[in-house]
Amino acid sequence: MISFQSVTKSFGDTKILDDISFSIQEGTRVSIIGPGGSGKTTVLKILLGLMPPDSGEVHLMEVDMVRSNDRVKEEVLCRVGMAFQQGGLFDFMTVKENLAFAMEHMTDMSVDLIDKKAKSVLEGVKLPATETMFPFELSGGMKRRVGIARALATEPKVAIFDEPTSGLDPVTSTIILNMILDMVKTNTNLTQLVATSNVEIAIRFADRLIVLNDTGSIVADGPWRELLLTGPEWVRHFLSVRLIGLDLEYAHELDLPKEFIEKHWG
Numbered sequence: 001m002i003s004f005q006s007v008t009k010s011f012g013d014t015k016i017l018d019d020i021s022f023s024i025q026e027g028t029r030v031s032i033i034g035p036g037g038s039g040k041t042t043v044l045k046i047l048l049g050l051m052p053p054d055s056g057e058v059h060l061m062e063v064d065m066v067r068s069n070d071r072v073k074e075e076v077l078c079r080v081g082m083a084f085q086q087g088g089l090f091d092f093m094t095v096k097e098n099l100a101f102a103m104e105h106m107t108d109m110s111v112d113l114i115d116k117k118a119k120s121v122l123e124g125v126k127l128p129a130t131e132t133m134f135p136f137e138l139s140g141g142m143k144r145r146v147g148i149a150r151a152l153a154t155e156p157k158v159a160i161f162d163e164p165t166s167g168l169d170p171v172t173s174t175i176i177l178n179m180i181l182d183m184v185k186t187n188t189n190l191t192q193l194v195a196t197s198n199v200e201i202a203i204r205f206a207d208r209l210i211v212l213n214d215t216g217s218i219v220a221d222g223p224w225r226e227l228l229l230t231g232p233e234w235v236r237h238f239l240s241v242r243l244i245g246l247d248l249e250y251a252h253e254l255d256l257p258k259e260f261i262e263k264h265w266g
């Protein structure tokens with residue numbers, strides 16, 4: 001569904017992505033994780049053909065996202081649901097209009113279906129009463145939820161969430177993550193990607209982590225429980241410093257490896 005081969009990208013003299021390669025199979029779920037500024041959003045922009053890499057190959061649903069013309073890229077993007085880090089809603093449209101606009105432009109759904117779908121995705125993110133509201137009337141967390149609803153309203157093949165919870169309190173973050181997991185669980189063919197710097201969100205979202213470091217490399221790619229125990233030192237440290245502060249009950253709930261719990265909680 002998604003493939004990066006030896007992708008490199010610099011801004012000025014700074015190499016942000018240094019020869020990165022990975023691929024993601026259809027129907028799987030992956031978290032891209034790394035510290036702030038490590039290049040997660042840049043990976044997504046390159047994947048969507050919104051920004052060219054300096055070198056390397058990028059394929060999304062078998063389409064070459066580097067060399068294809070805009071028309072071909074746009075066709076692919078109609079099958080992608082993307083929830084942006086900054087929300088990305090149109091301020092001058094109501095919530096319902098934001099959703100309908102996406103469905104009108106990206107799908108061939110009928111007016112009736114668009115109406116039904118808008119209602120059902122808003123129920124999915126527990127915001128049924130916001131249809132006629134404008135984005136400025138919503139809290140930060142609500143805007144994120146509308147963004148998620150819009151990403152899924154178009155019934156995409158690939159769903160991408162960039163920092164779905166950054167800047168939100170832990171309770172709201174958990175609620176939002178649960179909503180995403182709940183809304184996608186019936187669609188086993190959907191390929192799902194979250195980019196985040198939040199370890200807890202990343203491991204709750206997916207078994208597989210692709211870990212970026214701040215010099216632009218993929219330092220690990222694999223099941224997080226394995227990385228936590230036997231990954232490269234930098235990765236073990238990056239993951240564990242954020243987990244050892246959790247309370248023991250929650251550590252069990254996350255199903256952290258037994259060895260890890262014994263070592264840190266005794």
Ligand SMILES: Nc1ncnc2c1ncn2[C@@H]1O[C@H](COP(=O)(O)OP(=O)(O)OP(=O)(O)O)[C@@H](O)[C@H]1O
Pocket residue numbers: 011016034035036037038039040041042043085163196197
């Ligand atoms: N268009 C651009 N022009 C110049 N520099 C850029 C541009 N886009 C990103 N950068 C730089 O590239 C680096 C990676 O940015 P990116 O947004 O991909 O990181 P990120 O991992 O998504 O960070 P965050 O966790 O804060 O969202 C940053 O140092 C950023 O300043």
Ligand SMILES: [Mg+2]
Pocket residue numbers: 040041042085162163
């Ligand atoms: Mg980002």
